[in-house]
Amino acid sequence: MKKLMLGNEAVARGCFEAGVRLVSSYPGTPSTEITETIVKYDDIYCEWAPNEKVAAETAIGASIAGARSMACMKHVGLNVMADPLFTVSYTGVNGGLVFAVADDPGMHSSQNEQDSRHYAKAAKILMLEPSDSMEAKAFTKKAFELSEKYDVPVILRLSTRVSHSQSLVEIEERENIELKPYIKDSSKYVMMPGNAIKRHKIVEEREKALKEYVESTELNVIECNNSKIGVITSGISYLYAHEALGNQVNYFKLGVAYPLPIESIRNFTKGLEKVFVIEELDPFIEEHCKMNGIDVIGKDVFTLLYEYTPQMIKKAVLGIEPPSHFELDEAIPNRPPVMCAGCPHRGTFYVLKKLGLTVSGDIGCYTLGATRPIEAVDTVICMGASIGAAHGMAKVRGSEFNEKLVAVIGDSTFVHSGITGLIDVVYNKGITTVIILDNSITGMTGHQDNPTTGYTIRKEETKQLNLITLAKSIGIENISVVDPFDLINLEKVIKEEVKKCEPSLIIASRPCALLKTVKYTGHAVITDKCKKCKKCLGLGCPAISNKNGLIVIDKNQCNGCSLCLNVCPFKAISKVEE
Amino acid sequence: MNKSIMIVGVGGQGTLLASRILGNLAISLGYDVKVSEVHGMSQRGGSVTTYCKYGDKIYSPLIDKGEADIILAFEALEAYRALPYLKKDTGVMVINITEIDPMPVITGQMEYPKDIIKKIKEKAKVIELDSTKIASELGNPRCANVVLIGAFAKNLDIPYENWIEVIKNTVPNKFIELNINAFERGINS
Incomplete structure (x- = not known):
């Protein structure tokens, strides 16, 4: 049976069919729907972890215990889990272990445009890269197989247009994969120097074996159209290239993003007059070719920035201009994203702006507090950065500056990586005022539960993280809970707290207006x-x-x-x- | 034969559902299909664009300038913004004429352009209706997306039953009746 599926849904289906037993993730566009789809498969245990590092560690544990397991995240989440990644490369796996990582070229919903392929090279692991939903499912299954065969964690690299495009997928049955036996093996799984020294050697041997494998794998496909022009490409860029160039060039489509083959690329380029490397973001394949003395054209004609399009490729490779199109005769207003009508954050930002405070911001819907007309937010770096950044500002600029400074962070983001920042403030005698914008949900990614909501991913009731008790135990003595729509009280509380020469926590609590439980009327x-x-x-x-x-x-x-x-x-x- | 349909609107207007209905319709007709969606920050009241392409074999899920056979626009300014994407000569725009002010208009930096529909009509073929008003009459302005699909459907040679079947299979159960009513109001508009 064929079904129309998002790339992300196809990855989830691939997990199901591959007999995966555990998926742990942190939501992040464009990766979120993988785990939201996993929920529909009762055979797979799944969860939202507090952050990507914990998600990865949970999947690593499940793998060591003998199960096929996965963690899913967006590209910046890979930075958060980089620590376990580099070491699980050394330990290898027991049950197949795959990390699904979605890059966001064009930054539709991200704070940077990093190219995650560098991680696979740096950590010396295998990385597969599908182009559409059918491949997303097939490559997911293949990733588990290869992970077990080569004793290597595998990254499945997705990108926005692969994750969020729907195409047809052939549905298959779930394989019955037994748990592998768990055998205590400290030389493999205890990474202290004495063991790691030995494992590094194994990593290098594995790298050699993987480099051999990629010379002959069916995941790398050559499509010969008897042309004198060759195109080396992968992922979504392959689809753009094919749309643009059709049968006018020969293709080398790389299904393995790392390691890259050398000899098969060299053979492919033999006799060709021109070879283009078409890849969004960094010149990863291009540099590999050039380093190995293979003459290719890449970023000389293609941009390092944003997404590619078929028209752009057609112009660069064939010199064909795009079709003429209608032009608008006037400048028209753009339509940036905005905080929704009824958004609880609006009250908080209204007061922060009124008081003229410096606001150290964070990642979530409330990042939009930086946009017009509110423009209250001064900095946004990464998940959890608001508190540490405010603490640093206060330390160098002193108490007078601090009286005009707050950090704002959402409930989910606070749990993700804000707690350690708050501990830093208290431990190092900081005086920062932190406002948790508690809207009772993970908002921007489309309403996922988190430890503060009291529900699991499957909507089962669970222990609810109590932010007040947590803050008290850290050592915060000034804690207030306010309604962000009670503007008079909110203003009063913020004014009082920023003046104090001690750390303060204000919890601005009102649920997201889009939650079904929120019933405003009229x-x-x-x-x-x-x-x-x-x-x-x-x-x-x-x-x-x-x-x-x-x-x-x-x-x-x-x-x-x-x-x-x-x-x-x-x-x-x-x-x-x- | 490949068809490229672009759906534009304001985050929250239901462009995603509309593109899924069109994608499922194309499958029911036996075509290869690609539908490209938008999630995350851009959904929060910003301009949203989704694509549905179908035909014998579809590679890229994207539609570039001058390539769309049909543009379904859920809002007037978004229709205007999408005009460069319409195929010259043969392209058709189906427009919900409702106007939603974007933030630069709300804050007074810019004005909402005047006579948008007239300006588009000077260049391209347009089917226009106030699907938000029709949807409100049906008791739920959120089904304006399916009203617009109805208005689009009456210009196509696809049997009514196919549409109804696809709507039933795509929308949540409790909204099937509402959406079928919305579709019929569109087709009879």
Whole structure:
């Protein structure tokens, strides 16, 4: 049976068919739907871990215990799990071990555009790279097989367009894979110097074996069209290249992103007049070719930036201009993402902006607090960075600066990697005020449960992480819980806490407006008391706009959260129940 | 024969569901299909674009400028923004004429362009309707996406039953009736 599936759904199906027993992940666009699909397979234990490092370690443990297992994450999550990655390369696996990692060329939903292929090379492990959903499933299964055969963890490299494109997939049955016996073997699994010294040698031998394997694997495919032009490519770029160039060139499609073959590339290029390497982001294949004396054209004609398109490739390889298209005769406003109507973060950012504070921000929906018209956020680096960064700012600029400084971080992000930052503040006598924007869910990636929600990925009730008890045990003495829509109280609390020469934690607690359990009713309307002061427009609510000088609220967009009622100085906004 | 359909709108308007309906329809007709979706930050009220391509064999899931046979636009400004992607001469735009102000308009940096539909019509073939209004009449503005699909469907030679079957198989159970009503309002518009 053939089914239309997202690349991510196909990876999940591949896990199911490969007899995988455990999947542990942290959500991150564009990888999230792999694990959300795994939930549908009762035969697989799955979980949201607090972060990617824990997810990877859980999968590593399951592998050592004899099960096929996987951890899934976005590219920046791979940075978080880099520590176990480099050492599990040394230990190798017992049950097959695969890490699904999704890069985001074009940064549709990410803070950087890193090319994760470098990790496979640096950690000396195998990396496979599918082009579409059918391959995503097949390569997932193959990855488990190769992981066990070569005693190597495997990265399955995805990218946004592979993860989030649907194409047809042939569904197969689940293989019955028994747990492998668990045998205590400290020389393999205890990585202290005496053992690691021996394992490194094995890693290098394995690397040689993998380099031999990639010269003959069916995952690397040559497609000969009797052309004098050759194209070496992989992943989504192969599909772009094929769309653009059709049968006019010969293709070497690399299904293995690392290690790369040498001899088979050399053979492929023999007799060709020109060979192009088409790869998004870094010149990974290109440098490999050039280092081995194979003459190829790569980043001389292709950009290092963003996503590629078939038209771009057609122009670069065949010199064919794109089709003519309509032009717009005027500049039109762009439409950046915004915080939703009813977003609980809006209240917090409104107050932070009003107080003119320096805001050390973090990763989540609330990163949008940096955009117009709110523009309250000063820095955003990576998951969990807000607290450490604020602590560093306060240490060098002193208490006067600190009175105008806060860190803001979401509940899920705080658990992911903010807790250690907070411990640092307390332990090293910092004075930073931290605001946890607790919206009771992992928001940006589409509502995943986390340790603060009290539910597992399968919606089973579990122990709920209590942020107050946690903060107390760290040693924070100033803890307040506020409603971010109670603007008067929120302002009062923030003003008090930033003045203190001690660390403070403010928990701004109100659930995400998109949660099904949140039931706002009615909608707000502007009455004739409106003096057009435009204060409500400063909230940056997508439901409130200025129509030819008249302030109006779009009832289709307004969800009745009533925050704007608290902002209007003339009581000119009222609520209408339907 | 390859067909390229582009769906544009504002995050939250249901472009994802619309592209899945079209993808499943193309499969039911026996074609190779690729549907490209958008998730994550860009979904939060920003411009969203999804693609559905079908035919004998589809490689790239993307549609570039001058390549779309049909553009389904869920909002007027997004229709205008997508115009360069429409195939010159043969391309058709199906537009929900509803206007949603983007943040640069809300904050007063820019104005919402005037007479968008008229300007697009000067260049391309347009089917226009207020599907948000129709959907609101049905009691749920969220089904404006399927109303628009109905308006698109009446211009195609695909049997009514195929559409209904695909809608039933794609939307959540409790919304099947609403969406079939929405589709019919679109097809009769």
